[in-house]
Amino acid sequence: MxxxxxxxxxxxxxxxxxxxxxxxxxxxxxxxxxxxxxxxxxxxxxxxxxxxxxxxxxxxxxxxxxxxxxxxxxxxxxxxxxxxxxxxxxCSTMQEQVDRLVEKTWEKFQHVSRSQRLMVGVSGIPGSGKTTLAAKVSYGLNKKHAQTSPGTYNGNPVAAFIPMDGYHLSRAQLDAMPDPQTAHARRGAAFTFDAEKFLALVKKLREPILPETRTLYAPSFDHAKKDPVADDIPIAPSVRIVIFEGNYCSLNHGPWKEAADLMDELWFVDVDFQVARQRLIHRHVKAGIARNEEEAAKRADENDLVNGQEILSSRQEVHEVVKSKEDPEWAPEQQGVGDGRD
Known part of the structure; x- marks a missing residue:
């Protein structure tokens, strides 16, 4: 109540x-x-x-x-x-929200043609918990598939989770920009991502699945090397539900909007800025991105939350708004520390 x-x-x-x-x-x-x-x-x-x-x-x-x-x-x-x-x-807990979204997505998937995929874009400001949400929903869908369709499961996942991190421009690409110092300092802003490459994958996944369709690949991000890794996440023809996750999945301009318009659903993870700020500070220190909380706070204030303002002001209409809450299972260390770009 x-x-x-x-x-x-x-x-x-x-x-x-x-x-x-x-x-x-x-x-x-x-x-x-x-x-x-x-x-x-x-x-x-x-x-x-x-x-x-x-x-x-x-x-x-x-x-x-x-x-x-x-x-x-x-x-x-x-x-x-x-x-x-x-x-x-x-009033729902985080897991209750995940369970509801799994049920909703699974029900919607039942009406998707066998030659098509169901695609969902999950966005939110840095520190909102969107990575965890997308991963948990994907896991829940695969678990449901195994339970309801044991004859067709065969260990092949029906859902895949694709983080936007792999579409970061490499450090070498940032070095080649007119103002490399600003580019590196603002890494994580929309202009430091390869939006066209992201759109190309979304378009490819929108094509009909045919007998000759081959496995597609998405890039991942190597947090140790701080650069993307090409063709690291396989998306087999048997993958029929794709959950994209990233800051700009619901942006209302440029290639981001084109990609968003191709999604069947857009979800947004809503979080209070101060809650996100504390999560980011914790994450930056834990990941070694910042030496202390003061340095981590500066990074959050001057980059992450600046990006967050753009995400909010340029967000298009979404189908679901998920309220991010403090939950032990959704603690910063459970959300992925990486480059502090959740």
Whole structure:
């Protein structure tokens, strides 16, 4: 059970008021709590656009008990909106959120053609925990595949987890930039990744899977050498679900947007900046990237969280927002220390 402060949001399209709605009827798909527009509210709640209404915005405390949807009408900015909060995902533990996403993705996968892949892009600011989320969902999907399809499993994973780390520009490439000092200092920013190469793989994975389709390869990142390793992650034709993970999987411009538009789902891991900052400081020191907490804090403030601001300000619409919480299984040392770029 949790207490949340909720506001109701609406938007206008071609002069018609569309009412956003939360539906309790889609627990299987995992879309509970996601705004929908496919069902109109009762006629008695409809207000003509020209009818004048109070202009204030008020807030309402709504007590949400999972499993017991609460329906209410709410007046805000000239409109009445109808909400049915079906499930309070903010109350879920990290593992519960993972389990829900596994179920949702598996259900969606059942409707994917045998010649196609289901692709998900997971993004978030550095330190949000997106790497752990993507890895755990991928693991959960493979476990479910083994349990539900033992005859076709044969040890071959149905899901693959592809980190964006492998698309870092190499140190040699950073050296060749007009301002190599800034390029190295800002490593992890969008301009220090090979976005075109990332897009090329996404496009290739979007092609139909045919009998002659060969294994594709994605690059990984060698944290000891601090450089990418080409063709290190195999993606066999039997891999039908691909979970991409990286800062810029939902960016709304350039090749990043082209890649995002090819995804079946976009997820965003939401975290408080101060929580992310503390995780990054811990990680940078543990990984040996920074000699002490002061140096780690400087790195987080001047690079990681600067990138985080761009990620937030340039994020396009996503299908899922996962709330990152403090969880022993999601501690910094469990999220991968690497180059501090989670």
């Amino acid at each position: 949790c207490l949340t402060i909720s506001t109701v949001l609406t938007h206008q399209h071609h002069g018609i008021h569309h009412v956003q709605r939360f539906s309790p009827d889609n627990d299987v798909s995992g879309n509970s709590g996601i705004a929908r527009e496919d069902v109109e509210p009762p006629q008695s709640t409809t207000i003509a656009p020209e009818q004048k209404q109070p202009t204030h915005i008020d807030y309402q405390l709504v007590l949400l008990v999972p499993g017991f949807p609460t329906a209410y009408l709410k007046l805000q900015e000239h409109r009445i909106c109808w909400l049915i909060p079906a499930l309070c995902h903010a």
